[in-house]
Amino acid sequence: MSGPASAPAAYQHGIYPRSEAVVAATRDLERGRATADLVDGAYRADREAFLEAQRVAGLDFLSDGLLRWQDLFRPLVMGSEGLEARVLVRWFDNNSFYRAPEMAAAPSLREVPPWVLEDGIPEPRVATLPSPYLFSRVTLGGGRPDDLMLGLARDVLAPAVARMAGTGHRLFHLEEPWIPYAGIDEGSWPAFERAVGLVRDAAEGAAVVLHAYYGDVAPHADRLRRLPVDAVGIDFVGTGLDALPAPWGTGLVAGCLDGRSSVMEDPAAVAAFVRRAADRLEPTALYVSSASELELAGPEVAPRKLAVLGEVARRLREEAG
C-alpha cells in the first residue's frame, strides 16, 4: 500500500520497450543467425538496465518490465487450459497488435510461466495484468461476455494473482483501456464488480489498482471509484481533472505522463498538476505513474519518461515533507 495521500508512491506499469539489442537478437534468432543463449543474455541485460533505471528514479514498486511478454495476455493464455492465441488484433488506436485469446474450452490457469515470476526482481514488486473486463472483451469465442469475465477472473486471473502474491508482488496493476475507449454497458457493472472482487480476494493483502486509460475516463469515473480496489488509475492525458467527482473516495493512480508521446514533460509542471489533483480529489492513497504503458514510447524515449516520473515523485515527496 502507498502511504498517506500526501506522500505518493511511484511505479511504472505495463510492458516496457525492449532495447535495440533485444530487437536485433530476437530478429537474428528468427533468421537463424543467433542462439537462444544470446537472446537470453540480451533480455537479462535489458532487465538489469530497467531495474537500475527504476532504482535511480527512486520508484517505490519495482517491475521486470514484462520484457518477455509478447502482449498483455500471452503468458496467461500460454499458462491456461482452454485458451489459445492466434488472430492478430489492433491494440486500440495504436500501430501495435496483440494475439486475441481464443476460447477452445472453459479457461483454467495451469501455471504462471516461471519467467513471469522473475526471481531476480527485488521486493516490493508491482505486477501488471489485464483487467477482467478487458480480458473478457478481447477474448474470442467465449459466449456471454459477462459470464466469461467472471470465469476468467475466478479461474485464470485470481489463481495467477495468488501465485504472484507469494513471490513478492505487493501491488497488482490491472490494465483497463477498454472502458474509456469503447465503453461498457450499464448492465455489466455488477459482474465487473464481482470479477474485480475475485481478483482482489486472491491478492493476500497486496494492493490492487484498476487503471483506466486510452480515453476520457470521466463518464465512467463514478462507477470505477466504487469498485472493490485500493485505487483507480486515471489517464490524465485524456481526462480533464475538473470532470472527476470529488471527493474521490478511494486511492488514485495519477497517470500523468503521456506514454505515446516523445515530448518530455516538465517535472515541475507535472508535480504541480498531481498536487492539484490530490488537493481536489482527496484520494485515500496516491500513486503516480504514466498514463499508459511506455512500450509504445520505444527504447529511446521511455527511459527519459521514467526519469521524469522519478523526478515528479521526488518533488511531490519533498513538498509533502
Next chain:
Amino acid sequence: MSAVREAEAAVLTRPLLTHELGSLGKPNWRVRAVAGAPIEDRDLEDARAWGERLGVEGQEELLDLLKQAPLERTGKDEVKRWSSRYGVRFLETVGLDVVYDGEQQRSEMYQWAVAHAEGFEARGSVRAFDNKYYSKAAVTGPIGLREPYHNEEFAFVSEVARAELKVPITGAYTIADWSFDERYFTDTDLGTPGRAASRREARRAFILDVARDLIRPNLEALIGLGAGWLQIDEPGGSTDPAELDLFAESFNESVRGLEAVFSTHLCFSDYDLFFPGIEAMTQCRQFAVGFANYDSRELGTRTEDRPGYRVLPKFRDLPYRPVLGVGVLDIHTDFIEPPELVRDRVLHSVEVFEDPTRIHVIPDCGLRTRSWEVAFGKLRNLVTGVELAKGQLGL
C-alpha cells in the same frame, strides 16, 4: 479521362482480378549482402534455387556478385535490384494479374518514406507484434520531400515486369499516425484549457502537411514516369474512429486533380469504424482490405460460414461504387489456405456484391513476415482458388 487512364480503369474492373499487396520477405542473401556481411553457401544455394524456380534471367550474374561479398555501395544497390527482379518474377510465377516487386528495394514502408523526407528524426524501434518492430521517427521540422523516393524503383520494375503494375506508396495518414509529433503539438501541461481541441487542430495540420508536401509530389513524379495505378497504403487509416474525417481528407488532398487510378489498402482494424467516414473518398477506385485474419478456416459460402467478411455490404453500398480487393490470405500464419477455402471466400464476396467486376482477390496484407516458401504456397492457392471460383461463376 485520357485513353491511358481509361485503359487503367478497364484493368481495375476486370472480374476477380488478382494482385499482390506490397511487401515480400527479403531473402537472406539480400539482407546479408546489403548489411555488408559475407554470404554463406546456403544463401547462394537459396538464390540459385529460387532463381531457377522463378526463371530469373541471368541469375549467374547475381551469384557471381554475391560471391564477392562483402560489397561496396554500388554492389549493394545491384543486389537490391536483383532482389527486386526476383520479387517481380515471384509474383508473376504464382500467376497474379497485377504485380510489383515485393518492395525489395525499400527498407520498410514507413521507414523508407521518412528516410527520404525532410523534417523527421529517428526515435528507435517500436514493437508492432510479437518480435516484429518498426523504426519510429518524430516530426521535428518543416516537412518536405528530399527526393521522389519511388522513381528509380518504378523505372526498374517497369523494365523488368511482364505483368501489369500497381505501385504501392505509404499514405499520409499512416506516416503521421506512426510518427511522434515534436513539432505541431508540444503542450504537455495537462491543465491547459481546450487542450484536446488544440491537439486535434495540430494533428490535422500535421497530416495534411504530409499529404501535400510529401505524398502528393511523389505521386506526381510517379505519374510523370507513367505509373497508372497507385495504391496508397493506409494500415493506420482506421486506428482512431474520431479521425476518419482526417484520413479521408488526407487521401483527397494527396490525389486531388491528379490523373491516375488511386486505390487504398486498409488492414487489421474494426472496419465498421470506416463508415460513413470513407464516403468522402470519392477518388478512391478500389479498397484493398484484409479479412481472412478474422475468418473461419471451414469451407462454406453462406454469411454464417464467413464471419470475417460480415462488413462486405457496407463496402458494397458506398455511393461511388468502388471495387473491393478482398483479402483471402491470413498473412500472420504459415497456414496455407486451400484453394477451396479461397474459392468459398471469393464466391461469398461475389454473392454479397452481386457483381464480380467489383471484386478483386488479394492477400490480407504484405507477406513480408512469411518465408518465400510459405508465401509462394499461399499465393499459388489464391490464384487456383480464383480459377475455381471463376469456373463456378462461368467467368
